[in-house]
Amino acid sequence: MSSTPVITVDGPSGAGKGTISHLLAEKLGWHFLDSGALYRVTGQACVIEGVSWEDHEAVTRIARHLDVSFTTADTGEILVAYKGRDVSRAIRTEEGGRGASTVAAIPAVRQALLARQREFLQPPGLVADGRDMGTVVFPDAPLKIFLTASAEERARRRFDQLLAKGESVSLPRLLEDIEERDARDSQRKVAPLLPAKDAVVIDSTATPVADVFAAVMREVAAKGLK
Numbered sequence: 037m038s039s040t041p042v043i044t045v046d047g048p049s050g051a052g053k054g055t056i057s058h059l060l061a062e063k064l065g066w067h068f069l070d071s072g073a074l075y076r077v078t079g080q081a082c083v084i085e086g087v088s089w090e091d092h093e094a095v096t097r098i099a100r101h102l103d104v105s106f107t108t109a110d111t112g113e114i115l116v117a118y119k120g121r122d123v124s125r126a127i128r129t130e131e132g133g134r135g136a137s138t139v140a141a142i143p144a145v146r147q148a149l150l151a152r153q154r155e156f157l158q159p160p161g162l163v164a165d166g167r168d169m170g171t172v173v174f175p176d177a178p179l180k181i182f183l184t185a186s187a188e189e190r191a192r193r194r195f196d197q198l199l200a201k202g203e204s205v206s207l208p209r210l211l212e213d214i215e216e217r218d219a220r221d222s223q224r225k226v227a228p229l230l231p232a233k234d235a236v237v238i239d240s241t242a243t244p245v246a247d248v249f250a251a252v253m254r255e256v257a258a259k260g261l262k
Contacts, residue, residue: 041066041161041261044169045252047183048218048229049133050190052240052248056183057165059249064163064262069156071166071173072136073116074149076127077104079135081118089138092145099139099148130213137217140167143226161261167221170232179259181252182231185241187214 043066045057054070061068078099079089087094103119116124126132139145146168153173156162164173170180185193191211198205221229231237236255240248256262 040157040159042157042164042174042177043161043179043181043256043261044164044166044174044177044232044235045181045183046165046167046169046171046229046231046235048167048185048190048221049214050193051183051185052245053165053183055245056181056249056252057163059245060252060256061163063253064161064256066161066163067156067158069153069162069164069166069169070114071149071153071164071169073106073114073127074102074104074152075136075140075145076132077116077118077123078102078145078149079139080123080127080132082135082139084118084121084123089135092142095139095142096144096148099145102149102152130210133217134213137220141220141224141226146172146226167229168227170235171230172227175232179255179261180232180235181255182235182237183248184237184239187211187218189241190214 043060045053045060047053057068078095081098081102082089082095085098087098089095105117107115109115115122116127150173156164157174166173170177170182188211191207191214194210194214195205195207238248238251
């Protein structure tokens with residue numbers, strides 16, 4: 037599709053994709069795509085517009101004309117807006133995650149957002165974080181990473197994140213939500229969550245972030261992408 041290099045980082049929620057992808061994009065000086073944010077914004081747009089996530093036709097219309105913008109704050113935080121309205125916090129809640137997973141299971145929605153995601157591929161390169169980046173969106177990527185971790189570990193990480201924000205959370209409920217989302221993502225008919233055949237699979241369950249990043253950078257070097 038392009039001579040511009042792309043590295044895809046796929047995997048389930050909580051496996052560390054965002055952290056590793058940000059570090060990788062910063063290290064390489066490449067652009068960054070948080071594909072999950074597009075689905076989260078689509079889900080949140082439905083809430084704002086009073087559209088049920090189960091109304092596939094209406095959700096697809098929203099996805100096709102999604103008025104979303106990404107800006108970087110002075111702190112380095114990525115700010116996300118829908119129709120000029122800041123939804124950065126709303127899309128990162130557990131409800132935002134459920135909305136993203138629900139609308140992402142709609143084939144027409146995935147098709148509507150496909151071209152939008154590919155527009156992020158610009159020189160000098162792109163690090164794409166998602167669930168089907170290596171299998172569907174950028175199948176010709178020279179390096180595909182698939183990060184995984186146990187559901188229990190991913191729930192614990194999310195629990196710690198929410199506690200740090202001062203939110204009241206239940207670890208058993210988080211684990212249940214993660215397992216339900218895993219089932220939706222892996223069992224959907226279109227672009228199910230799974231590693232590309234040529235992906236490098238890394239289990240981050242008991243591995244520190246620095247070690248995971250070092251492993252990824254070794255793969256980057258082996259592909260001559262540094």
